[in-house]
């Protein structure tokens with residue numbers, strides 16, 4: 097686990113000393129935009145034109161942020177237009193790697209290889225795009241094969257691009273960010289990001305009791321309020337699935353298996369919330385979503401990569417969770 101400083105890899109963990117034991121996530125660095133015609137995106141940064149077979153996603157199957165982009169690629173039927181490389185689930189002294197995984201007979205086995213740039217480490221892909229890059233080397237990465245550039249490494253923006261940029265090229269016309277709902281989606285996204293998506297990390301990576309206590313309290317107050325909300329409506333915003341649901345889903349699906357134990361988010365399990373657990377199963381059962389969830393990568397990544405939290409690297413066997421049970425929603 098480390099970062100690049102002026103293009104040089106340095107192995108170091110997050111520094112929480114300066115922030116009183118709190119984990120503070122840094123903003124992503126590459127913020128260009130994919131658009132139908134190559135015009136600049138909403139943030140005014142350089143636009144890249146949507147073209148079939150031009151773009152590539154680097155993801156970790158363990159990572160909740162990267163998982164969002166895989167779900168959008170699947171549901172928007174972009175698999176034939178955007179290729180993918182999966183990194184090894186372990187993130188240690190070299191960060192994300194393409195080291196081959198043994199046990200190819202395992203049912204959750206996937207090929208771990210950079211078939212596009214043939215690199216060994218993801219940080220080498222970052223320095224191909226910017227030889228002087230300083231910052232963290234995170235997934236997901238949206239890569240332009242044509243100009244050998246990183247379009248974006250910010251998942252919330254990549255899913256917005258995938259939502260519309262390829263529609264004229266035959267993507268499935270399923271709009272997860274419809275105009276009349278945008279304000280409400282943005283509001284709930286902010287709440288879910290701070291308290292839940294990033295809230296579990298703020299709890300898990302806290303290095304003082306106070307920072308942990310605060311994060312856990314805020315996390316469960318937020319989950320309790322969403323439990324209420326989902327008692328009155330089927331989805332987070334209105335009566336159809338939106339981007340806000342997928343952003344919450346990737347945290348919920350990891351919660352009982354990883355965040356309860358490894359990140360000590362253990363006041364309650366998602367399974368203890370009738371509405372949230374039914375909602376989670378419903379989203380999991382949307383055709384195409386289940387194959388994007390790889391519990392082997394998820395559990396092994398967290399329990400084996402963070403050795404300051406789990407020095408033995410032992411991965412627990414449970415809990416037994418079955419997202420295929422009836423969801424009883426709607």
Ligand SMILES: N[C@@H](CCC(=O)N[C@@H](CS)C(=O)NCC(=O)O)C(=O)O
Pocket residue numbers: 097098123124156158159160161162191232233234235236249250251252
């Ligand atoms: N804001 C980014 C966050 C991505 C992120 O933090 N990914 C994690 C994996 S779950 C990562 O790659 N971490 C490596 C690091 O921080 O060095 C996004 O949503 O795309």
